[in-house]
Amino acid sequence: MLREINDRAAIDVLLREGPLTRSELEAAIGLSKPATAQLLTRLEQEDVVGKAGLRSGGRGPRAQRWAVNGALGYVAAVDLTPSVADFVVADIAGAVLAEYQVPLPVHRGADVVGTFGEALSHVARAAGLSLPELANVVIGAQGAFDPRTGLLSSAPHIPGWLGFDVPARLSEELGIEVTIENDVNLVAVQEMSEGKAVGLDDFVLVWLSEGVGGAVVIGRRLLRGTTGGGGEIDWMRVPDPVSVDTGEQWPAAGARFGNLVDSPAVVRLAAAHGVAADTAWDAVALARKEGADGFLDDFARRVAGGVASLVAVADPQLVLLCGETSRAGGEEFAARVAERLHELVLPRTPVAVASVRGNAVRAGALQSALATARADVFGLVANGLAASELSLRAVPARTE
Template sequence: MLREINDRAAIEVLLREGPLTRAELEVAIGLSKPATAQLLTRLEAEGAVGKAGVRGGGRGPRAQLWQVVGSLAYVAAVDLTPKAGDFVIADVAGQVLAELRAPLPAHEGADIVGEFGKALSEATRLAGLTLPDLANVVIGAQGAFDPRTGFLSSAPHIPGWLGFDVPATLSEQLGVEVTIENDVNLVAVEEMTVGRAAGLDDFAMVWLSEGVGGAVVIGRRLLRGATGGGGEIDWMRVPDPVSVDTGERHPRAGSRFGDLVASPAVARLAAAHGLIAESGWDAVALARREGSEAADAFLDDLARRVAGGVASLVAVADPQLVLLCGETSRAGGEDFAARVALRLHELVLPRTPVGVASVAGNAVRAGALQSALATAREDVFGVSAPILLGPRRPGGGAPGAAVALPDTSPTPSPAPTD
């Protein structure tokens, strides 16, 4: 048992840090020099690790480097958008082997499975592999995924992907395990792996862009909820606290949070303050450049709106940090995050800091890759990663796996959930 624990610890370090010398690994896992040497010999004989060249520099002999054998498994990750899919293929050590952006149909009646399969096959071909070589595939999509049914919802922008068990159908037709996850959840996975939340146990994320989304991480695991709706604050009803008339009539029950902070609503709010911009992020960037009294009032009103939605997450979860992500958040930067924090602290007891997510590039695809790697590494090495998204298949023992539960999902809105 102790030997297995030490082996897993060594694998975890090598996966996290990359190639290391025996001395570096010895320090990292706290074993003696002979014990570490025996461990490496044993793992090499099992085919789990191999030599990776030498580390030069300094006087004396160069030190042998060791790394995890990446060819033990391969994974794929996909960022699914209304017009295309961004594919990446990697080995179990995390080495990217191929990338591909391919057009994908999303209209109702399209051959979703066939076209997706063709694109995935081409991506694996570019990596020198075939579909059966893949251990698993993780897809990130703009929408809510119900693990009980395998259905996507709140995704009218990709109607062809609605109304069927997406992971089960793709898995059966392609012959490889496929899972699908909300895009903001995957951004949260990437952020807690290599971003500002890497050292945190609990945090919340709010996506402000063309649409709105959210994610909550508790104990370094995503809070998915019984129906996959954990963190989906888009539908939440909140009052509108702005100081100007935006020309909209708000129902007595309050407005949908997504209707207040999605890009079109932010642009309308800016116009009410005399700032004309095509998108929410353009409006925020314009206000920051101008620095006028009107611009300041607009940013403060928007911060009040955002804080009104974030407050519910903070009041229930009391996270260590709230991270804002998406184009509108990036346009606002840390200055806007500070405004949100100020207004948030007027609404809730915890003094939770608010910041901007740090992960750049395609964070959805990167998070999908982290999830796919976590699953493969658990299967191959027995390394249990805390970022795993939940059950591998619907009904896999997660809370809410009882399919007989009533479907309480709201009627899909015409605005997409990011």
């Protein structure tokens, strides 16, 4: 039993930190030098780890490095959007083997399953693999996924993907395990893995771009809800607290949060303050440049009004803003949101801008796919979506 725990601890560290020398691994898992050497010998004989070159630099002889055998499994991840599908294939150690971007039909009546399968086969071949060699595929999509039915909802932008059990149909057609996840949830997974949420137990993530989305993480697990609607803040009803007339009339119950902070709404709010732009992110960037504090304060009030509901219920350690509009505002805008938020709720929750760059949806999908594959191959427990969320530590044997 202790041997299995120690083996898993070593594998987990090597997967998270990359190739390590024996002494580095020894320090990371807390075993003695002889015990670590025996562990590496055993794992090498089982073809779980292998030599990965020598550590260069420093004085004295160069030390041998060790790494997990990436050929023990392969996964794929996809960011599915109306304009393009972004594919990646990686080995179980996380090394990217192939990438592929291609527009896929998403209109109603399109053969979305067939064209998706063709694109996945293409990127698998580019990685030197066949489809059956992929352990699993994770798709990130802009919409809510109901785990009870397999149906996507709140996704009018990809109508061809609506009305059928997506993971069941794809798994059956492709012959491999396919799962689907909300895109903002996957951004939260990536933030837990490599961003500002590393080490945090509870946080809220709000996506501000063309549209709006959210993710709630409690105890390092995504709060999905019974129908997959956890974090779907677009439909929350909140009052509009702005100081100018934007020409919009809201019902007595309040405006939909998504109708207050999506790109068209922010553009209208900016125009009411004399800031002309075509997108929300351009409006925010221009306002920062020109010092249009009235617009930025009103926009921050709108964001804080929606975030306040999440903070009042979850009391998270951090609120993270992500998406193009959030990046345009930067930490300066995050500070404005925090100031307005603290006028509405008791917790003094900090607000920051998410740090993960590039395609965070695809990266989060890859983390999720790897977590599942590593659980199957190595027995590593996947906490939430990302196996890297769980830090294992070796247990010293009584005698060595």
